Amino acid sequence: MARTPASGGGAPSRAWIAKELFSDEVQWCDLTDKDQRMVIRRQVSLQKWKVGRSVSAIFSMDCHCDILTLEGNDPEPCSACQKLLSLHAFQVAIRCQIPDDKKMKFVPKAYRDPDLGQIYLKYHGVWELVEQASEDLPDDGQSPYLKFAQRCADGTYKSETLTGMVQALVLKQKRVDAGKSSRNMKYDSSFDQFCDLLSSISKRAYLTFQKHFGGSGL
Ligand SMILES: [Zn+2]
Structure with a gap:
C-alpha cells in the first residue's frame, strides 16, 4: 500500500x-x-x-x-x-x-489523487502553509512557503545554516506551544557556528536575531 x-x-x-x-x-x-x-x-x-x-x-x-x-x-x-x-x-x-x-x-498525474492529497494536507493542518494561493501572490500564485519547501527538498538551498535556522524556528515554536522554555535547546551545528560568528561581530545584532529565530545563549 x-x-x-x-x-x-x-x-x-x-x-x-x-x-x-x-x-x-x-x-x-x-x-x-x-x-x-x-x-x-x-x-x-x-x-x-x-x-x-x-x-x-x-x-x-x-x-x-x-x-x-x-x-x-x-x-x-x-x-x-x-x-x-x-x-x-x-x-x-x-x-x-x-x-x-x-x-x-x-x-x-493520472495515477495521483489530488482530492485525497488535499484532504490529507488539510488534515495535517499544512494546507494553508503550502497552498496559500491568492491574487496578491507573485507570478505563479504559489505560496512562498511552498517554494521554500520545494527548494529545500530538491537541494536548491545548499546552505545548512538556512535550513538549520528553519529547524530552530520550528523547534522553538514547538517548545513555546508546549509551555517549555527555549533555553538549552540543541541546534544544528552549522546554525550554531553562524550564531557564534554573528555574536562575535555584534552581540546586539545577535540578541535581536536570537529573539526571533532562536540560537544558543551567549
Ligand atoms: Zn474477502
Missing part, C-alpha cells in the same frame, strides 16, 4: 482498454479528455482488487464479505481475497520496490 496512491489494481492497462474501445492504432495522447475519462472509468471498473487504506487491507472485488469462523478465532480472509495471492498481476504489484522519495514526483 505504501508503494502506490492507487485505489486498486489488476485492471488492463489504459493503452489496452483504449485499443479495445477505439482502434488498434489509437494512442493515449490522441484521445479527447472525454474519451480518456471513459477509458479511466472502465479501468477502475475492471479492477481485480481494491485498497482499503483506513483498515490496512486489500480486498478482492469479489470479496464474500461474510466468513464463518469458530468463536474466539480471528476470521481468515475469504477465499476470493486469498485467491489474489495467486493472481499474476497481484504478485507483480506486491513485488514492486517502494520508489525512492525523490522519484515520487515522477508519478504520472
Whole structure:
C-alpha cells in the first residue's frame, strides 16, 4: 500500500482498454479528455482488487464479505481475497520496490489523487502553509512557503545554516506551544557556528536575531 496512491489494481492497462474501445492504432495522447475519462472509468471498473487504506487491507472485488469462523478465532480472509495471492498481476504489484522519495514526483498525474492529497494536507493542518494561493501572490500564485519547501527538498538551498535556522524556528515554536522554555535547546551545528560568528561581530545584532529565530545563549 505504501508503494502506490492507487485505489486498486489488476485492471488492463489504459493503452489496452483504449485499443479495445477505439482502434488498434489509437494512442493515449490522441484521445479527447472525454474519451480518456471513459477509458479511466472502465479501468477502475475492471479492477481485480481494491485498497482499503483506513483498515490496512486489500480486498478482492469479489470479496464474500461474510466468513464463518469458530468463536474466539480471528476470521481468515475469504477465499476470493486469498485467491489474489495467486493472481499474476497481484504478485507483480506486491513485488514492486517502494520508489525512492525523490522519484515520487515522477508519478504520472493520472495515477495521483489530488482530492485525497488535499484532504490529507488539510488534515495535517499544512494546507494553508503550502497552498496559500491568492491574487496578491507573485507570478505563479504559489505560496512562498511552498517554494521554500520545494527548494529545500530538491537541494536548491545548499546552505545548512538556512535550513538549520528553519529547524530552530520550528523547534522553538514547538517548545513555546508546549509551555517549555527555549533555553538549552540543541541546534544544528552549522546554525550554531553562524550564531557564534554573528555574536562575535555584534552581540546586539545577535540578541535581536536570537529573539526571533532562536540560537544558543551567549
Ligand atoms: Zn474477502
